[in-house]
Amino acid sequence: MSASYDGFWKICDDNGVCHCDWRLTVYGCEEEKHMVPFYIALAAFSGLVGTMAAILGYYRIILLNQTVFDCRTGFPRPKPIESMIVFGTAFNILRMIHAIIMVTDVAPNVAFRSFMFEFPWHFGIGALACYLFGIAHTLSDSNKTVYNRWIRSPIIIDGVCLIFIVGPHITNNVCSIAAGVYAIRQDYLIAEGFTNALYWFWTFYTGCLGILILFAGLRLLRLLTRHLHERQQGQVCIRKVKLGTLKVKIIIVAGSTCLTGFAVIMILYAACRIPITQNTAENVAIACVWMFNGVAATAAIFMGIVLNPRLATLAASFGSSSGGGGTSANRSHHMSTSSGTNETATATQSESKWQATQHTSMTSGWTAVDSKPKYSLGDIKDMPEFVTPGGETIRSQIDEDQLNYNAMTSIARAPPRNLSSTEDHRYRHVENDTITLSSTTGLNTAMQHSHYY
Secondary structure (H helix, E strand, O other): OOOEEEOOOEEEOOOOOEEEOOOOOOOOOOOHHHHHHHHHHHHHHHHHHHHHHHHHHHHHHHHOOOOOEEOOOOOOEEOHHHHHHHHHHHHHHHHHHHHHHHHHOOOOOHHHHHHHHHHHHHHHHHHHHHHHHHHHHHHHHHOHHHHHHHHOOHHHHHHHHHHHHHHHHHHHHHHHHHHHHHHHOOOHHHHHHHHHHHHHHHHHHHHHHHHHHHHHHHHHHHHHHHHHHHOOOOHHHHHHHHHHHHHHHHHHHHHHHHHHHHHHHHHHHHHHHHHHHHOHHHHHHHHHHHHHHHHHHHHHHHHHHOOOHHHHHHHHHHHHHHOHHHHHHHHHHHOOOHHHHHHHHHHHHHHHHHHHHHHHHHHHOOOHHHHOOOOOOOOOOOOOOOEOOOOOEHHHHHHHHHHHHHHHHHHHHOOOOOOOHHHHHHHOOHHHHHHHHHHHHHHHHHHHHOOOO
């Protein structure tokens, strides 16, 4: 069946039945009765989500005095949550404006409508690219092993994310405007070529970004889960990590699902746009997914950002998939006052120092560190505290006995006096000690700033 163009707005068959290119118009075609309600619903839904995002952005940026860009490194790096809110707000507001234009049928210019349909999506993909930006830098700052084996250079992160943020504004805008201009000139063959190129570009951007967000998100979740299992620093810290993990899951699932679905539609549209447009059922189905895919994803992401502990308890089964259930029993033994929390943190650092030098003690027989009293609370830190009638805890008594034992054995562990400071330093495993502490120390810093949730 051959197809003819009616000003590039509609595609008509040999029987005179016309099908709308619903990106440009929705009137005078078979899809009118479906597409007009769709655009009305899209305008309402996008306006609601955009308003919610604007309020959230006002709260975080104005009231909490958060910045959208971090310029401390000399390169303006968008902060993931704040920049995602700003880009998401622009995306939904522009989508609402485009829907109103389509329903009211104003500004009947092919080039303008083609541009207005594509332009909001640049901010949508930019919002998710900013979050990928934040995940990558969080991982590089929190774990040097991940930095060396996976990222290697912050310039690579900046370059990749800059491509996804700026690239669509260049390539896709050129294609959409050129397609409209050539359609006005009735050079439909070239206009069709620019339209196909446009959606191949969208396939590349959405497909690659969806894969990268899923990959980086799983890395971040693995790091958070490891921290939750190994470093239990009190009930408040654990709740914060679990809530942050749940927020990351929501953002990753919503973002990667939206981008993957969008990439599949882009492949179909780039390969066979004309046959799809001439089939009313397929045209309406793809239009429905295309219209509400982005706004539904941004709504889910914004709900994840505003999630609080009370709402998180309703999704406990979703959050427990990270393996947090196995830590509940141990977590109950670590509830204490603020001073007790500080003591536990000090003991944890001493344990890491002891573990870093233990291997050297086994191979060389002694180290220079052995000349100083050292002890580990690794075997007793998980014991519950029992209060004696005199008010002392059994754990404090064990600590005192352990200190006395270390003091008695320090002389036996002391190295020969003829050991020079150079040899002392040679036998230390400083690198292992640094690797042991780097992941937890960096992640604690990232958690304090909460850049990724």
